[in-house]
Amino acid sequence: MSSLIDPYGRTVNYLRVSVTDRCDFRCFYCMSENMTFLPKSDLLSLEELERVCDAFIKLGVKKLRLTGGEPLVRKGIIDLLRNLSKHLKNGSLEELTLTTNGSQLSRYADDLFSCGIKRINVSLDTLDKKKFFDITRWGKLEQVIDGIDAAREAGIKVKINTVALRGINDDEFPSLIKWCGEKDMDITFIETMPLGEIDNDRTENYLPLSMVRKQLRKNFNLVETDHKTGGPARYMAIDGTKQRIGFITPLSHNFCESCNRVRLTCTGTLYMCLGQEDAIDLRSPLRQKESNDALIDAIYAGIANKPKGHDFIIDRRSSTPSVARHMSTTGG
Numbered sequence: 139m140s141s142l143i144d145p146y147g148r149t150v151n152y153l154r155v156s157v158t159d160r161c162d163f164r165c166f167y168c169m170s171e172n173m174t175f176l177p178k179s180d181l182l183s184l185e186e187l188e189r190v191c192d193a194f195i196k197l198g199v200k201k202l203r204l205t206g207g208e209p210l211v212r213k214g215i216i217d218l219l220r221n222l223s224k225h226l227k228n229g230s231l232e233e234l235t236l237t238t239n240g241s242q243l244s245r246y247a248d249d250l251f252s253c254g255i256k257r258i259n260v261s262l263d264t265l266d267k268k269k270f271f272d273i274t275r276w277g278k279l280e281q282v283i284d285g286i287d288a289a290r291e292a293g294i295k296v297k298i299n300t301v302a303l304r305g306i307n308d309d310e311f312p313s314l315i316k317w318c319g320e321k322d323m324d325i326t327f328i329e330t331m332p333l334g335e336i337d338n339d340r341t342e343n344y345l346p347l348s349m350v351r352k353q354l355r356k357n358f359n360l361v362e363t364d365h366k367t368g369g370p371a372r373y374m375a376i377d378g379t380k381q382r383i384g385f386i387t388p389l390s391h392n393f394c395e396s397c398n399r400v401r402l403t404c405t406g407t408l409y410m411c412l413g414q415e416d417a418i419d420l421r422s423p424l425r426q427k428e429s430n431d432a433l434i435d436a437i438y439a440g441i442a443n444k445p446k447g448h449d450f451i452i453d454r455r456s457s458t459p460s461v462a463r464h465m466s467t468t469g470g
């Protein structure tokens with residue numbers, strides 16, 4: 139079976155799967171406090187999610203990341219991970235990983251490790267208890283920190299993802315970096331992206347990472363690296379240490395030329411680009427037949443329509459987001 143190559147010659151070998159749009163937090167830049175979630179009947183079952191993942195792996199996907207919403211609030215998630223881990227054992231999959239807000243990690247860290255998960259990304263924007271609550275609206279900082287420690291103790295390497303928010307956490311970046319260094323964790327900063335309606339105006343907190351880098355150079359001796367994790371982050375290192383700092387700059391620097399990924403929503407829609415509407419429904423072919431032929435045809439058809447790139451803008455004159463769907467739907 140031929141591998142997945144898009145019209146621009148990019149090989150697609152990375153699938154991100156949003157296993158649920160639900161979450162136990164309400165981060166203000168991600169969703170509104172009274173977010174309307176999808177009806178449960180629209181969601182793919184765990185068996186269906188597994189079938190789609192299996193099909194992608196057969197077509198050459200080497201890296202699989204489960205996300206959401208909060209992936210660890212999906213019931214049965216460990217069963218799904220355990221079933222998917224068979225691909226790690228037989229060598230057809232190189233990495234199985236997850237992006238999480240960390241709230242459930244204390245409970246699941248050992249299970250995740252036993253499913254072959256070696257690295258995870260945990261999102262954490264501040265180390266200040268009150269600010270953490272203000273950002274997440276529902277989250278408890280101690281729970282996340284305990285979760286991070288549990289994951290590390292279980293043998294999982296943790297990378298921290300921090301959304302750079304002007305006027306909210308921009309005074310904390312050096313201390314966050316130092317804290318990560320003490321725990322032997324890399325950290326990646328992310329720019330806010332205009333995805334989905336929220337209660338606030340995102341432009342107020344948008345902070346280009348070029349400015350963050352400039353500010354950090356006052357505190358750290360940053361040196362260029364060619365470290366790559368298969369994602370869009372560009373990494374710098376703190377001179378004389380092993381600690382790396384990543385920057386994901388979808389707005390100030392477009393990284394689409396090397397895009398190797400597609401995203402599946404929890405309802406079975408495959409999005410070819412986080413910042414575009416191009417999508418294909420995989421749920422119908424999945425439900426039509428027990429054989430995967432129609433599903434595989436649909437996947438090829440989707441990849442044949444992968445757009446060249448996104449063109450996000452954070453526009454002060456327009457309050458509408460570039461893309462109507464939330465990050466929690468497409469999977470961040």
Ligand code: SAM
Pocket residue numbers: 161167168205206207208209237238239259260261299300301328329330331332333465466469470
């Ligand atoms: N709930 C999990 C978490 O928070 O890690 C996984 C899903 S979350 C949508 C994935 C990542 O997207 C998180 O790091 C979050 O901070 C980020 N995110 C959510 N909305 C965003 C936005 N509008 N712009 C930039 N990053 C966003």
Ligand code: SF4
Pocket residue numbers: 161162163164165168169206207208239261466
């Ligand atoms: Fe939930 Fe993650 Fe969105 Fe925060 S960023 S509301 S934790 S899905």
